[in-house]
Amino acid sequence: MKNRTFLFLQGPASPFFRLVAGRLEAAGGRVERVNFCLGDMIFWWPRRGRFFRGKKSDWPDYLAAFIRHRSVTDLIMLGDGRDYHAVAAELGQTLGVRVHIIEHGYLRPDWLTVEPDGMSAHSRFPQEPAAISVIADGVPPVARGGLFRSSFLTYALYDLAYHIPNVLLGPFLHRHYRTHGAVHPVMEYSGWIRKGLLARSRQRRAEKAIAAATRRPDGSDARFFLFPLQLPGDYQIIRHSPGGDLTAIVEAVIASFARHAGADTRLLFKVHPIDNGLSGWPEKIGDAALRLGAGNRVFVADGGNTDALIERSAGVVTVNSTVGLTALGLGRPVIALGSAIYDIKGLTSQAALADFWPRPPLPDPDLFDAFMRALSATTQVRGGFIGRGALEAGADNVAARLLEEGERLPESLRKPRNQGAFRYAGELFPDWTS
Secondary structure, eight states: OTTOEEEEOOOOSSSHHHHHHHHHHHTTOEEEEEEOSHHHHHHHTTSOOEEOOSOGGGHHHHHHHHHHHTTOOEEEEEOSOSHHHHHHHHHHHHTTOEEEEEEEOSSSSSEEEEEESOSGGGOOSOOOHHHHHHHHTTOOOOOOSOOSOOOHHHHHHHHHHHHHHHHHHHHHHOTTOOOSSSSOHHHHHHHHHHHHHTHHHHHHHHHHHHHHHHBOTTSOBOEEEEEEOOOTTOHHHHTTSGGGOHHHHHHHHHHHHHHHSOTTEEEEEEOOTTOOSTTOHHHHHHHHHHHTTOTTTEEEESOSOHHHHHHHSSEEEESSOTHHHHHHHTTOOEEESSOOTTOOBTTBOOSOHHHHTTOOOOOOHHHHHHHHHHHHHHTEEEOOSSSHHHHHHHHHHHHHHHHOSSOSSOGGGOOOSSOOSOTTHHHHOTTOOO
């Protein structure tokens, strides 16, 4: 361990990375840190770190020099979507550094991802059923259910502690840094305040939309598909979907639904639980549905029980949300329009979206079981970024995984890091090229 130096980049808005660093040092590793903004420093304190204040264009040379001069062997970062992290992941591999991507777990709830090199299109997890079966052999079934309590209040307070110093003092201390979020933090918080004030009316509208989508006028069950919306600023959308524009994808899906789904079939969009309301999905989707001739068959719900809706649905359409995994676990058909780690022949539909509406294929339960066991054995650990129990368990488990000398994903079974063209790009956007 004396020969390993772990360089931490940006982490979650919580003390999680600091806790992991302490465990790595206790095991004999060396720890370095590069901060980009005051928020990074707050959750790293009282540990010391370097501060990158340069322009974004200076980052590759700065990082390469840092890696060489400090003998860095391991890079650790939250996701590989932020601009600084995307550069670091590519550069680290070029320089022979082990790259570890930490994120919320593919499995939910109370799991974390520790993945080599990248996620989604950049994931090295195999997509061949035979390779998955080899990895899953002898691995026990995945434990279901949550272990830790979560608190939205704690999440909100951590988020405020991270962003407020950046907003107030950032222009003076790190003027070249720009937040990775889709909108300015002040706008984001204003959206949350408005959403909170309208909570009751929002719930009533969601119940009405769900009833309209799932029930016919005579009270019998209606055939409907569920589309769980992701956050527009999610890097899984920006970097791992056709065009990187969720609004455009939603419109293309509605157009396909209007042309190819049966006249008695409905499409229900469910707003992401932590969408702040600024996306204006009810208005956008309603206008698109009317324009495309499906105004009476397309609905939007900002609320409702996702699992219950999945179980009642004819199938789930998603870009690459982890809700797709939940749906597969419940035995429902799934089509993934972007790069998703679970987009595997035998699990998700591999046919055109036009064919999915009338004939959604069921997933293979044995392959899904093998997939879950292989995933848990290679890229998943228990824990979370919020809450004392989740933080402590997550830090223990992530540190233990980072300290392993061997690779959990055998080199011979890994898929190439960079995926080619998106399978559904031509169907959704005939004039779009990657």
